[in-house]
Amino acid sequence: MGVAILQLQLILLVLVLLLNIQGSDAVQQFIVQKYKYGVSIKVSVNSSVEYIFEHDDTQKLWNDDPTRPDSGSPARVHVVSSEATRNNPIFITARQQKGILSWQLPVVIDDKEMDHLSRTLCPNKNYFITDSSESIQNHTIINVYTSSDIDIVFSLEINLVENFxxxxxxxxxxxxxxxxxxxxxxxxxxxxxxxxxxxxxxxxxxxxxxxxxxxxxxxxxxxxxxxxxxxxxxxxxxxxxxxxxxxxxxxxxxxxxxxxxxxxxxxxxxxxxxxxxxxxxxxxxxxxNSSVAQFTNFFDFESQPYDVPIVDTxxxxxxxxxxxxxxxxxxxISYGEYWLATMSALIAIIIVYIIFLSGLCFYKFKPFKLEEVDHQDSATASSSDPINNENIVENNLLITSSVVQSNPQSVTNPNCNSSIISLGSPESCGKIYLNQLCTRNCKDIKRQSGLYLWHLITIAIFYGLPVIQLVITYQRVLNNSGNQDLCYYNFLCAHPVGLLSDFNHVFSNFGYVLLGALFIFFTWRKHKQFQDAVFEQSYGIPPHHGLFYAMGVALIMEGVLSASYHVCPNHSNFQFDTSFMYIMAVLCMVKIYQTRHPDINARAHSTFSMLAGAILICLFGVLYPNFYFWLFFTILHVGMCLLMTFQIYYMGQWKFNFCCCSGYKCGDICHPIYRSRCILVVIANLCNWGLAFWGLYHHSKDFATHLLYVFLMNLALHLAFYITMKVANGERPPIYTWLLLVTAMITWGGALFFFFSPSTSWALTPAESRTFNTPCKLLNFYDYHDIWHMLSAAAMFFSFMLLLTLDDDIMHKPHSKIPVF
CATH class of the missing domain: 2.60.120.680 (GOLD domain)
Structure with missing residues (x-):
């Protein structure tokens, strides 16, 4: 009985094993099916069935015809299934001689499901890169399987890629x-x-x-x-x-x-x-899809999305x-075109050098009678020995001292004011001359002026070296990572050389450096030519050669930092390209004001402290360009305009006094005492207020450029006012100064035209910036921004030379005959 039971158990065990083996065979059922290129196959798959698709070798292909342009094209797999889900996907595997690729359907990307996919496989045969003698299997095996217990219908089509x-x-x-x-x-x-x-x-x-x-x-x-x-x-x-x-x-x-x-x-x-x-x-x-992002950008009108379709998931x-x-x-372009473009730009700078150096030689041989003028005018000022420098200086100081002592209120409270703001100008109700505002020793003026140069050199070293280090790191990261979104190039006109991805935009800044060095040379030449303490103390405009040297160094540093910025231009380092533009604009305004107001001019530390504040404000404007920042800046801009109005109108000598001066009516404030300066400040305020409210209205992300507009506009106003007042007071600048003025205006006009034709925009995203990309416009090497670099360098050089020579016509004129305006 026990043996019979044991035999029965053995029989049942064998039956169970046989059933399991049959079930296992059912799970691992493989269906091999032939496919032809261009023919769609529609079948169903489940966890018990796996399809293997092999190519039908009887089909003739252009892939085997080397005379066709598309010979060697790869296969492209297209799979569609509306029944596959994220929980029950189907898997597609392509096996090739060069490797194995696999995908799943539906395709899930960023939580979005897509019910079809198309993938291009690696070419099995490529006549462009493969020796034709190699034996290569031309066809691909496709496996389709799933873990779903229910049938999932899919369609498969494999084609050879045309126009690959x-x-x-x-x-x-x-x-x-x-x-x-x-x-x-x-x-x-x-x-x-x-x-x-x-x-x-x-x-x-x-x-x-x-x-x-x-x-x-x-x-x-x-x-x-x-x-x-x-x-x-x-x-x-x-x-x-x-x-x-x-x-x-x-x-x-x-x-x-x-x-x-x-x-x-x-x-x-x-x-x-x-x-x-x-x-x-x-x-x-x-x-x-983010309503929070749209609420955050409520005040950012330019970046706020309008009529953007909501992405369906x-x-x-x-x-x-x-x-x-x-x-x-x-x-x-070829290497020959590289050399042609670079050498052409260098030749243009060499021509400028030749013209100005030739003019210098011509100007040098003109009959200067500096000593004669010095002795004649000095003799008039001193009744003693006309060549005794000590007596001349002493007499001049005595004359200045007597002017101040005879009218002690002239520096604190003149008798020609009736407004609630008491004047401290040394100017009387009549005309004022330079000797009344030039009481300091010439050595003190030179020392204060020289501080501009040394301050600027210090700033250039500590600012420039980290910038160069940073942009070199940017370039290395770009080359190693391959992420072209790191740098905002004009990709349609970016010519690489060595490790530089955009050599032409770096190279086109060389004009700033070479022309800055040329301007320093002219400043040095003028500085050495007129080193006569007595002459400078009594004649012409008090020299501030340190300011001119600082302007030349700033022009060189503009070229260095602009080139550094263009190594890898992006949203984070745009200030590198504009910082020294701010400095040059402010130095020029200081120089223009110093010309007729030598004793009340801004000191170097005050000027650069103000520039540091401007850079700080610019930093916040770049990082947080929202409506509230623009509102704050507009209020600050208007307030600074009012403050500078009083400073310029009353020549730095004013204070608030809430009591009216006796003998005058407070209503007389409506009648300007100094009409010329009144016209200047009114025009300047109107222009600045207009620019301030225009910026508030648009409040674009490019705040750095807006701040540059503010500086350049005020510089243009100062220069225009100064030249107008010179002519109105009977002064006649020499012909070469007028030529410099015309040349500067022409080059500035051309430069601004190309500046307002941008090829990139760092204020946008990298993809949006590329919409501005344009092909090269000059010699197949330079685009509009490169031309801006060249023309703006020339325009700045001509403008600096204009300031250097603007008062050459009154070089031999006594201070007592030079009007202040």
Whole structure:
């Protein structure tokens, strides 16, 4: 009985094992099916069935025909399934000789599901980079499987990619979406064109690995955010939003983009991969679905999104993000064109040197009668020995002292005011002359002026060296990471040289350096030519050569820092390009005011402290360019205008007094005592208020440029007023000064024209900045911003020379005959 039971148990155990084996066979059922290119297959799959698709070898392909331009094109897999879900996805695996790739459906990117995908596989045969003697399996095996217990219907179609190869000078149109990225290939070579009849000869030229450079340009008619990647000609190809940044170079693009690519970086050619982002946040800087972000940007009118469609998170939302793209590859310039462009710019500067140095030689041989004028006018001022310098200085000081003693109220409270603000100007109700405002010793004036130079040199060293270190680090990070969004280049006109990605924008700043050095030379020459203490104490404008030296050094540093900025221009370092522009504008205004007000001029430490405050304000304007900051700055701007109005109108000598002066009516304040200065301050206030409220209305993110407008506008007003008053007072600047004025106006006009034609915008996102990118405009090497660099350097040099020579006509005129205005 026990034996019978044991036998029965053994029989049952065998039956169970047999059933399990049969069930196991059912789970691991494999269905092998042939596929043909261009034929759609629709089947269902579940956890018990796995499909293996193999190519039908009886199908004849152009892939095997080397005479076709598309020979060697890869396969593209297209899978669609509306039944696959995130919990029950299907998996697709492509096995090739060069590797294995796998995907899942639905495609999930940033919590968005897409019910179809298209992927380009690695080319099995590539006549551009592969020796034709290699034995390569041309076809791919596709596996489709799932863990779902229920059937999931899907359709599969495999095609050979047409127009896979990009050719120089040909426009190529394509459509891209988040789940259907596009991949293309480009090979460097002289004869890589679609018209070639024999691709084998193309292979030979490509293998020569000639160093060439091409410019890729991308254009689109919509603002959908897209990623562009340039990858080595190797497998695998990274073509999804999550892994496209793992290889080569990449950048974000909306309507326009470009990149320069060298064969030295990709000797075997490169893959161009295009993927549309599921969200535009990276390209626009804000989230389309975030109501909080829209509330935060309520006062930021320029960046606030208007009429932006809300991105649908349903499976069919992918249809809303189909982007049409035009691709064009053009050859970059040759080394000969590099040399032509650079040498042409250098020759232009050399011509300026020759003209001004030749004019200097002509001016040097003109009959100067400095000593004669000195002796004659000094004899008039002193009845004793006309060549005794000590007596002349003593007499001049006595005359100045007597003026002050005879009218002790002239420096604190003149008798020509009846307003609630008591004057302290040394000017009487009549005309005032320079000797009344030039009581300090000439040595003190020179010492105070020299402080500008030494302060500026100190600032240049401590400011410039960290800037250079930082931008070199930026360039290294860019080269190592491949992230082209780090730097705001004009990618359609960026010519690399060595480690520099944008050599032309760095090189075009050399004009600031060379012309700044030339201006320092002219200042030194004038400084050495007129070193006569008695003459300077009594004749002409009191010299402030330290200010002129500081202006020349500032012009050189503008070139150095602008070049540093253009190594890697971005939102974080734009101040490098403008800081010394602020300094030059302020130094010029100080010099103009010092000319007729030598004793009440701003000191070096006060001037640079004010500039430090301006840089601090600019920092907050760049980091927080919202409405509230612009409101604060507008109030500050208007308040500073009122303060400077009193300072300029009363020549630095004023104070508040709430009691009216006896003998005068307070209503007389409506009648200006100094009409010329009154006109200046009224015009200046109107212009500044207009600019202040214009900035408040627009409150753009580019606050640094707005602040530069404020400085330059006030400089132009000061210079225009000074020249007008010179002419009105009968002074006649020499002909070369008028030539410098005309030349400066012409170059400033041309420079500003090109300045307002930007090719980038650091205030926007990298993708939005690329919409301003333009091709090169001059010698196939320089764009509008490069031309701005050259013309603005010339304009600043001519403006500085204008200030240096503006008062040469009164060089031999006594202080007692030089009017103050």
């Amino acid at each position: 190869y990009l050719f120089t000078g040909e426009n190529h149109a394509t459509v891209v979406s988040p789940s259907t990225p596009q991949v293309f290939f480009y090979a460097f070579g002289d004869n890589v064109t679609r018209n070639d009849d024999n691709l084998q000869s193309v292979t030979t030229k490509t293998n020569a690995r000639e160093k060439k450079t091409v410019v890729l340009r991308f254009d689109s008619d919509d603002d959908l955010c897209m990623l562009i990647s340039i990858q080595n000609a190797s497998c695998p190809i990274f073509d999804t939003e999550n892994d496209i940044m793992f290889e080569g170079f990449y950048e974000t693009v909306t309507r326009r983009g470009g990149i320069t690519i060298s064969s030295s970086r990709f000797p075997l050619g490169f893959y161009l991969v295009l993927v549309v982002k599921t969200s535009d946040e990276v390209c626009t800087g804000f989230s389309q 349903r499976k069919d939302s992918n249809a809303l993000r189909m982007k049409n793209v035009q691709i064009l590859i053009q050859p970059s």
